[in-house]
Amino acid sequence: MGIDDVCNTGLGLGLGFKSAAENRRPNKPAATAAASHGFEPSLTLGLCGDTYNQMGKGSKDGVDHHEVVLYRQDSGTSSFSNGSVKREREVGSEEAEIERGSCRVVSDEDDDGSNARKKLRLNKDQSALLEESFKLHSTLNPKQKQELARRLNLRPRQVEVWFQNRRARTKLKQTEVDCEFLKKCCETLTDENRRLQKELQELKALKLSQPFYMQLPAATLSMCPSCERIGGGGGNRAGGAGDNHSKSPFSMAPKPHFFNPFPNPSAAC
DNA sequence: AGTGTCAACATGTCGA
DNA sequence: TCGACATGTTGACACT
Numbered sequence: 001m002g003i004d005d006v007c008n009t010g011l012g013l014g015l016g017f018k019s020a021a022e023n024r025r026p027n028k029p030a031a032t033a034a035a036s037h038g039f040e041p042s043l044t045l046g047l048c049g050d051t052y053n054q055m056g057k058g059s060k061d062g063v064d065h066h067e068v069v070l071y072r073q074d075s076g077t078s079s080f081s082n083g084s085v086k087r088e089r090e091v092g093s094e095e096a097e098i099e100r101g102s103c104r105v106v107s108d109e110d111d112d113g114s115n116a117r118k119k120l121r122l123n124k125d126q127s128a129l130l131e132e133s134f135k136l137h138s139t140l141n142p143k144q145k146q147e148l149a150r151r152l153n154l155r156p157r158q159v160e161v162w163f164q165n166r167r168a169r170t171k172l173k174q175t176e177v178d179c180e181f182l183k184k185c186c187e188t189l190t191d192e193n194r195r196l197q198k199e200l201q202e203l204k205a206l207k208l209s210q211p212f213y214m215q216l217p218a219a220t221l222s223m224c225p226s227c228e229r230i231g232g233g234g235g236n237r238a239g240g241a242g243d244n245h246s247k248s249p250f251s252m253a254p255k256p257h258f259f260n261p262f263p264n265p266s267a268a269c
Numbered sequence: 270a271g272t273g274t275c276a277a278c279a280t281g282t283c284g285a
Numbered sequence: 286t287c288g289a290c291a292t293g294t295t296g297a298c299a300c301t
Contacts, residue, residue, distance in 0.1 A: 119297040120276055139290080160289090161277055168292070169275090 122162070126152050130159070134166055 122130070133140070133148055140148065140163055142156075149156040 121298080122276085142288095158276080162275095164290070164292095165275070165277085167290085171291085 120158070122154075126154065130162055130166070134163065138167055138170070139163065 129148070129152055133144075137144070140159065145156050145159050148154075149159045152159065
């Protein structure tokens, strides 16, 4: 995978630094050491299109998950966590009733009194429709959520959770891509730095082997581009009146070139 | 048994 | 204040 591949994601990438004070989540445990120094690397991403729609789920493992199983919560004695009970209570009344009745396919264990949480697996059709919706908009308004839940025979809360997780996966994937991209940039810069260091050494060696006048600071010397005579800096005394001597400082250094570690960034990202 | 995936949840932040 | 969201975590499940 080349950099071009990386950059054909339809996403915009910006790299820079921002102050820790600008961090919208200063309390995050993931805060870096860099942040503690007042600045931290900032990656700015712009989603120009959904790059990861191919990240299909459900049937990815080659198994059709046509059975929809929900865990029991209605008893209020779920061993999963108090949080789930709390959430169910928060969801409360109407929606909870709708949700319970909407998509539940009871598993065998449902009858044995087990309180273990059962993992819901979305079937192919549900996954496909969710993915399709996600392509259109990665966030849903309440009306869209309700409608989608109705079409999927799922609870609105499940649709909401699916979209949250989907966004998180997309972001994670993009972060991985960005990481690879930055690694390549780092490698390129390291190579370039090595090359420039070598060039500098060569220039230093060359300077030592030059005659005295050529070792003078470049600013004190100038050379007429036409006659190639060397004159003292600031005086232009090498030429007579009316001559066309340039005031450009003479330099033995090869023509500088500027290296761009980010190949064609505007076109790429 | 170890591991990856993913639905579901907890928590903190932000904007209306 | 509340709803929406981002992010990190948990636990069930499938696969090796």
